Amino acid sequence: MIVSVLEKMSAGVNHWIEYLLFGMGFSMALLVATQVFFRYVLNQSLFWSEELARYLLVWLTFLGASAAYYRHAHPGVDILYRRMTPGLRKVCLVLIHLVSISLFVVMIVYGYRFAHFVQLQTTPALQLPKWIVLSIIPISGAVLLIHGITFLVDALQRSRP
Template sequence: MIRNDSAMNVLDTISRRLNRWVEGSLFVMGFGMAAIVSAQVFSRYVLNHSIYWSEELSRYLLVWLTFLGASSAYRRGMHPGVDVLYARMPPRLRKAAAVIVHAASMLLFGVMIWYGCRFAYFVRLQISPALSLPKWILFAVVPLSGAILMVHALVRLARDVKGRGPG
């Protein structure tokens, strides 16, 4: 029993630290994206000169913000859900439903990791046109966020199985 609680505490610590890193990154990326778009608008309409790489960088930042933001929302339990039926279930059935939902989520996160890695490998030799970055770096957010989501899902599953609820 002590060993399971210890492993749970380690996994929870990893999940919290990952989420802290993700949320810091989200702030930097969101602020950077807003600054880049603002500079592009100012440059285009006031200076009559376009910053050629701003649209591509903003697009990739938005993709990273979306995937990493989903992992933070999942960690905090802020993802959208319809729980009308779930709220009316008896506790044992509710626990079973939670385990099924977490298992299905983990299956999806596994698909994100597997196919995200395969796609990143597939585009490994391509270069983005404006930024000249390898595209595998740009698409690595899919397996990265899948792995982060998997860690969060393991913590949520362990909490629901132990009956501790969200934390």
């Protein structure tokens, strides 16, 4: 019961994250193409475009990591894991999820602290509050935590890894 609720929540969050990733990726490509056009064809520069593209890339990276984690698309070395007994695999999998969850909690706590620390600073060109840019760290940590808890509960309830 709890696994199905967690899986639905994790899938729903990831669904919207992937739409957001598409929109941000498309926006970034359009922004960079526009900047190239302005710079080399019109001999003008959009002074704010590089900064915005950089911040979009940061957000794409963190949100993309959560989407990759959800889809198990992250790189891994499983030479030893494949040779383990099923019982040892399950223990190993649970430990991996516990360590991952711990790191996601660290992302949330320290990401929030860092965003709070720079709350009065603004970005040079866009004059955006820096906390908006840095808020992606605890946000992605929370999304990763949802996925991690889902994977942990699933691993604990499965009889075979």
